[in-house]
Amino acid sequence: MNEPNENYLKLVRQQMPKTKHFSTMVRAFLVGGLICTIGQGFHDLYEFLMPEMPIDGLQSLTLLTIMLITAVLTGFGVYDKIGAFGGAGSIIPITGFANSVVAPAMERKREGVVLGLCDNMFSIAGPVIVFGVTASIIVGLLVLIFRGWFL
Amino acid sequence: MKNQTVFFKNNILIMDTATMVGPKEKEGPLGEYFDKHVENDLLGQKSFEYAEIKMHVLLFKYLLNKTKLKDTDIDASLCGDLLDEIIGSNFTMRNFDIPFLGFYNACATFGECLIVAAFMLETGLVERLLCSTSSHFSTAERQYRFPLELGNQMTPLSQITTTGVGATLLNKRFGKVAIDCATLGRVVDYGVSDVNDMGAAMAPAARETMLAHFAGTGRTPDYYDLILTGDLGKAGSDLLRILMKEKGIELGDNYNDCGAMMFMGDQEKVGQGGSGAACSNLVFNSYVYKKMMKGELTKVLLVPTGALLSKISSLQGETIPAIAHAVSFIRKEEFQ
Numbered sequence A: 001m002n003e004p005n006e007n008y009l010k011l012v013r014q015q016m017p018k019t020k021h022f023s024t025m026v027r028a029f030l031v032g033g034l035i036c037t038i039g040q041g042f043h044d045l046y047e048f049l050m051p052e053m054p055i056d057g058l059q060s061l062t063l064l065t066i067m068l069i070t071a072v073l074t075g076f077g078v079y080d081k082i083g084a085f086g087g088a089g090s091i092i093p094i095t096g097f098a099n100s101v102v103a104p105a106m107e108r109k110r111e112g113v114v115l116g117l118c119d120n121m122f123s124i125a126g127p128v129i130v131f132g133v134t135a136s137i138i139v140g141l142l143v144l145i146f147r148g149w150f151l
Numbered sequence B: 001m002k003n004q005t006v007f008f009k010n011n012i013l014i015m016d017t018a019t020m021v022g023p024k025e026k027e028g029p030l031g032e033y034f035d036k037h038v039e040n041d042l043l044g045q046k047s048f049e050y051a052e053i054k055m056h057v058l059l060f061k062y063l064l065n066k067t068k069l070k071d072t073d074i075d076a077s078l079c080g081d082l083l084d085e086i087i088g089s090n091f092t093m094r095n096f097d098i099p100f101l102g103f104y105n106a107c108a109t110f111g112e113c114l115i116v117a118a119f120m121l122e123t124g125l126v127e128r129l130l131c132s133t134s135s136h137f138s139t140a141e142r143q144y145r146f147p148l149e150l151g152n153q154m155t156p157l158s159q160i161t162t163t164g165v166g167a168t169l170l171n172k173r174f175g176k177v178a179i180d181c182a183t184l185g186r187v188v189d190y191g192v193s194d195v196n197d198m199g200a201a202m203a204p205a206a207r208e209t210m211l212a213h214f215a216g217t218g219r220t221p222d223y224y225d226l227i228l229t230g231d232l233g234k235a236g237s238d239l240l241r242i243l244m245k246e247k248g249i250e251l252g253d254n255y256n257d258c259g260a261m262m263f264m265g266d267q268e269k270v271g272q273g274g275s276g277a278a279c280s281n282l283v284f285n286s287y288v289y290k291k292m293m294k295g296e297l298t299k300v301l302l303v304p305t306g307a308l309l310s311k312i313s314s315l316q317g318e319t320i321p322a323i324a325h326a327v328s329f330i331r332k333e334e335f336q
Helices: A006-015 A021-049 A055-075 A079-086 A094-111 A113-120 A126-150 B048-067 B084-093 B109-123 B137-144 B198-217 B233-246 B258-262 B277-294 B311-315
Strands: B005-007 B013-021 B076-081 B100-103 B128-135 B164-171 B177-183 B226-229 B255-257 B299-303 B305-307 B322-324 B326-331
Touching: A006 B233, A021 A055, A021 A079, A055 A079, A055 A094, A079 A094, A094 A113, B005 B198, B013 B048, B013 B277, B048 B076, B048 B084, B048 B128, B048 B137, B048 B164, B076 B084, B076 B109, B084 B100, B084 B128, B100 B109, B109 B128, B109 B164, B109 B177, B109 B277, B109 B326, B128 B137, B128 B277, B164 B277, B177 B198, B177 B277, B198 B233, B198 B299, B198 B305, B198 B322, B198 B326, B226 B277, B233 B255, B233 B258, B255 B258, B258 B277, B277 B299, B277 B326
Parallel strands: B076 B100, B076 B128, B226 B255, B226 B299
Antiparallel strands: B005 B177, B013 B164, B013 B177, B128 B164, B177 B326, B299 B326, B305 B322
């Protein structure tokens, strides 16, 4: 009786409402684009204010600024509404990363600082960090080995 | 017991009910039927878990005051909720001198509590029993899904866990609404594995239980003024209509779903409707019970449905088993 019922699963796929891909993609594009435009705005502002700063410094400063803004917005309970509207448009930029660190930290604060907040801070962002570090090590090794061959 | 169904020979009557809901439920279509509501779903507590427990305690006190009973007048309370190790009920009962039995059947817990209480009353060994369940959007969200402030999107199939507590006081002597029979559910799993699609996971369980109920009692859906499933949501209840039709049973206008009745608003905001251990409980104890007391409804079948998964089981790639219990309520003039 409790075998997977293929006919039923087919019926479910037919009957249940599906994500409206077009409208969600348009919204993701708009929100993601807006976040990137704001970032570029900060970048240009810093460039104008500090003309002698190297491009690396400007980029880091821009990232830090929009991450700070996201963290504050998350704290005030605004960013989840932006996320609910924009979907991936608000997750893919670095603001999504900042949000995914601050949100669990806020929620787990009540279970204590060490075992609550610190333990769960990276419960969602953790995989991103692990894959980021692993991928950069692999790419670094490849560059180290094959550098003389191509460049 | 035939076809999982039992008829109770003694009077098992609802003495009184009480409900308390959060702000969003109060704004919903059934808002006016709830006894109490809270303005802020944190209730001034330091966490949402404490808030859920506080609601449960306040509701018990309200019900005891309303019925002028003392703790010692209640022979046992049968409670459940969705928190890990049902701490919502455990910590609530720390405040009362009432013997306590804890239950868990996910969102079908209310049905389970009622059935066990009915069996206990049928033996004649107990006088008064209290059945209650609670759930809270913010505690369920962090336990089963993501942190509240995380900017993720609801899928079109998502449901919103109902914030609220409902309680039913059962006894043998007073009351107009009786539990006349009940059908115990089996665990049914048709292989749905999408954790956002609870309606599809639970609809087969609801069908199995309803088929067993109709076979066991010899009744048809027309016999009831209202048939309510627990929390299949809008799409899930449409699916159940199709599933029942496959077996030759047509669910008419007298069929509805508690989850689909709970919230007002477009699908973008409330998904498929409400869910949670309190969902079927709140709809029954407020709307249905009050209508039955007035005589606008005389025969009601309540089928709370529950998805018996945990976050661990779904991460390990398991499908979602589901359960549904059916409890039939009849106004006393109609009884026997």
